[in-house]
Each structure stands twice: as structure tokens, then as C-alpha cells.
Amino acid sequence: MPQPSAPQPSAPQASAPQPSAARDRTARALLVGGVLAGPFYVLASLVHGWLSEDVDLLRDSWSLLSLGPYGWVHVVVFLVTGLLVIAAGLGLRFRGRGVAGPALVAYGALLVVAGLALPDAPGAGTTVHGVLHLAAGGLGFVAFVVAAVASARRFARQGARGWAAWSLVAAVVLLAGFAGVASGSSSPAAVVGLTVGVVLSDVWLTTASLRAFREAGRGAATP
Secondary structure, X not given: OOOOOOOOOOOOOOOOOOHHHHHHHHHHHHHHHHHHHHHHHHHHHHHHHHHOOOOOOOOOOHHHHHOOXXXXXXXXXXXXXXXXXHHHHHHHHHHOOOOHHHHHHHHHHHHHHHHHXXXXXXXXXXXXXXXXXXXXXXXXXXXXXXXXXHHHHHHXXXXXXXXXHHHHHHHXXXXXXXXXXXXXXXXXXXXXXXXXXXXXXXHHHHHHHHHHHHHXXXXXXXX
């Protein structure tokens, strides 16, 4: 009688990647957007402003770069920056709970709206697209403040007091700068205050995204 054959050892199978590892890789890819968004917007605006004869970046709002024959360049800058910020918000959402990620997604989306809605030229009256630009910008700044304050609270819970303070400074300076312009003041001091707030918020986004990027590589929790 034929003897039953002994069971053959099965070949080892490659282990499937862990869901958390996949999420970390996705988060890191998305957080690159947050690292790049600020430097891209600031550098592109500075170069455009330097080449422009109609806009003085030390006296005028950078949004005015969207006007004129080459205004489409700054519109593209707005759109790309908004999409990068959205990616950063999604990356933070992948990394943990809280409102910082969704708030940044909202901020990025509102940057896209502000880019598509051209601002009103000084002294040219008020238009629907000019009002929409201001409204999208204001709501976007509020969304950024929500993200920064939420991050500050989580940093504080983790004992990272320096990061908590840095997040609050970025939020307060941006909010104060926008409040100065929203009050109706078009003085150079008010415009410079808003510009400083925007640049500082971009620096915060870069540093916070870079921190989250590094933490995702270690599999650590992120604010």
C-alpha cells in the first residue's frame, strides 16, 4: 500500500506591512507639503515683488501681486501654497487626533479661494471678488490660529514648553497683524505687521511639519 507522503514545509511568506507603518509613510509624504509651503510662498513672493514695478513689498499687501499683467503668477503661487498646506493638514490628521490637521486643511482650502478671488486695487472701489478675497483670507487666518493653538495645547501636555510658546507666538502675531489691516488701516505699519505675521506663520508651519515628519519616522505621537 502506498504510504501517505509527509507534509512539506510551507515556504515562509513575507509579512504584510503594518497599518501603522503605512500610515506613517503616508503622513511623511504629506508633511513634506508643510515643510515646503512656507519657503515656497515667501521666496516666490519676494522674487515676484522684486521684479514688479507696481508693488512695494514693504508698503503694500503681497496679495496685490495678483493684479496686473503678470498677476497670474501670484495666483498660481496662492494655489500651489494652498494645496501644500492641505497636504500638511492631511499629514497631521494621519498622525493623530485633534483639530490641528483639519484646521490646516481648511486654511489651505481658503488660500486657494483667496488666490482665485483677486483683491481690489487700492482706491479702485469694492468688488465681489475683492470682498471674497478678504473674507477667505480672514477665515484662513482664523483656521491657522486654531491649528497653532491646538498644537500649543498638545505640546504643553507633552512638556514641550518651547514649542507651545512658539505656536502661541505665531498665532498671536498673525491674528494681531490681520486685525490691524481688517480695522481699515492701510498704513505701512499695519501692512508690515500683517506681512510679519504671515511670514512668521509660514516659518511655524515649516518647523511644525518638519517636527511631525521626524516623529513619523520614529513612529512617535505628534501634536
